[in-house]
Amino acid sequence: MEQRVLGRTGREVSVVGLGTWQLGADWGQVREEDALAVLDAAVESGVTFFDTADVYGDGRSERLIGRFLRERGDAGVFVATKMGRRVDQVPENYTLDNFRAWTDRSRANLGVDTLDLVQLHCPPTPVYSSDEVFDALDTLVAEERIAAYAVSVETCAEALTAIARPGVASVQIILNPFRLKPLQEVLPAAAEAGVGIIARVPLASGLLTGRYTRETVFSPDDHRSFNRHGEAFDQGETFSGVDYETGLQAAAEFVELVPEGATPAQTALRWVVQQPGVTSVIPGARNPEQARANAAAAALPPLSKETLAAIEDLYDRRIRAQVHHRW
């Protein structure tokens, strides 16, 4: 699979990675053996990049990855984790002492001395303007607890503030055919600064697969049941912030744009990886079949100009009014 340098980490990662929120919690039950099978299928399909977080299943996702990497030996996988959402979301919690404790826990969970990459996990907005926070992150690098640090953001404005910091290796942001705003300023600014872009929620939490209907039932412990209006965390993380009914209608139109030989999910992923400035796209997968199909999107031919224009038109007509001003 095509590899790209992940911004200021200087390390190469596969253009399609794997998001592992599903392997922790918040997406209904995923059994341990199924979770390990997902990791295996991804690596067998050429994926060399996992995205996780200390909060996914309160460490379950990290521990499963740690176990997988131990059992697998030299899988050559770059693991990006995140920290900061196991405590109250106030800037006062973003201290060097907490960073040391949080990274120690992730190092133990993942079974490594030095974490490849740690991302601040959508911190409160003032954190991006705090010199003390970034000094503390530099200290973690100097102490070799982490090789590099990065941010995962909610808004384009937060992304631009982070890109201006000299030590930020990459920015993780929502980007998909229902979330076009990062194309305007964030991707060009990141490319200019040599900052990597990790594109998350690329399938709009599965909406862009075209599989869901009004009758689809998500389990009560799936965020697509309990966070539709931002009840538990930012609304933008669930269905990309698009209300479900609008999303179903837009997804039905998206399916009509899918080229022969690709599925809707693969088309959405292909759209993301061909946006200039994107390093890697990290779809979540709940089973090995999804992981394999998503990895295969890397080998598809680029989408045509006509398809790109039609996706932009769909966004303008159906989605823009709901999301563009918010994130």
Ligand SMILES: NC(=O)c1ccc[n+]([C@@H]2O[C@H](COP(=O)([O-])OP(=O)(O)OC[C@H]3O[C@@H](n4cnc5c(N)ncnc54)[C@H](OP(=O)(O)O)[C@@H]3O)[C@@H](O)[C@H]2O)c1
């Ligand atoms: N704040 C943050 O930093 C943050 C927030 C959100 C996500 N993330 C990261 O980004 C990753 C990706 O985002 P996401 O998982 O939220 O959303 P996503 O990738 O847009 O959607 C994942 C869902 O799409 C469906 N799917 C995936 N592959 C499929 C395939 N080949 N065919 C059919 N359906 C498929 C599955 O739905 P079903 O479950 O219905 O099968 C899966 O649970 C996460 O895993 C996580 O690592 C980070």
